[in-house]
Amino acid sequence: xxxxxxxxxxxxxxxxxxxxxxxxxxxFENARILDIGRYTDVGPGTPGSVVTVAFELEGQKFVGINGxxxxxxNEAVSFFVSCDTQEExxxxxxxxxxxxxxxxxxxxxxxxxxxxxxxxxxxxxxxQDSNREKASRAMQAMLQMKKIDIGxxxxxxxxx
Numbered sequence: 560x561x562x563x564x565x566x567x568x569x570x571x572x573x574x575x576x577x578x579x580x581x582x583x584x585x586x587f588e589n590a591r592i593l594d595i596g597r598y599t600d601v602g603p604g605t606p607g608s609v610v611t612v613a614f615e616l617e618g619q620k621f622v623g624i625n626g627x628x629x630x631x632x633n634e635a636v637s638f639f640v641s642c643d644t645q646e647e648x649x650x651x652x653x654x655x656x657x658x659x660x661x662x663x664x665x666x667x668x669x670x671x672x673x674x675x676x677x678x679x680x681x682x683x684x685x686x687q688d689s690n691r692e693k694a695s696r697a698m699q700a701m702l703q704m705k706k707i708d709i710g711x712x713x714x715x716x717x718x719x
Contacts, residue, residue: 564620571630572671576623579671580612586654587616637666637674643681645709651677652706665707679709685716693718 572579577595584590596611598604604625612623642648648665655677658670665678685697693716700715701707 567620567622569622569624570632570673571626572623573628574625575671576612576625577609579673580614580621580623582669582671583616583621584614586651589618590614590616593620632668632672632674634662634666634668634674637676639676639678641680642677642707643679648677648679648707648709651675661705663705664701665704677707679707679712681709682707682712685712688716 570576570579580592584592591614593613593615594611595609595613598606598608598610600606604610609625611625614621614623640651642651652667655669655675656667659672660668662668665676666674667677668674682697682701686694686701688694688697696718697712697716700712704711
């Protein structure tokens with residue numbers, strides 16, 4: 560029996576929840592598949608086929624469900640990945656973008672259509688600084704980026 564989490568995001572996939580869960584587990588270092596639920600002879604799916612996949616990424620539990628083609632992901636819900644270094648940003652960006660869609664300001668959609676924000680953990684400090692000129696320069700720099708570049712953000716903040 561899985562340990563209960565008060566709120567668990569359920570991600571609706573057509574029929575590739577297991578593939579998606581395995582992909583996400585390969586992207587994050589602290590990640591694992593927790594459980595795979597399969598249909599039985601009581602249906603409604605084919606007995607033995609995957610209905611749900613419980614997985615954990617960096618301590619956050621998720622469940623992927625094979626619910627059919629009725630619903631698709633959109634940017635109304637995204638997952639924010641807080642990165643301390645450019646290397647970390649680059650690693651997540653490079654892992655999640657193939658087959659997906661690159662968007663502005665550190666946003667991307669992965670090959671499954673799930674929206675992610677791969678961002679610098681210190682961004683809020685830069686753009687909310689009490690020095691409004693510095694904050695504005697950092698904000699303007701970020702708005703021009705697709706993948707976040709910490710060096711460029713800091714240079715803009717510093718007026719360089």
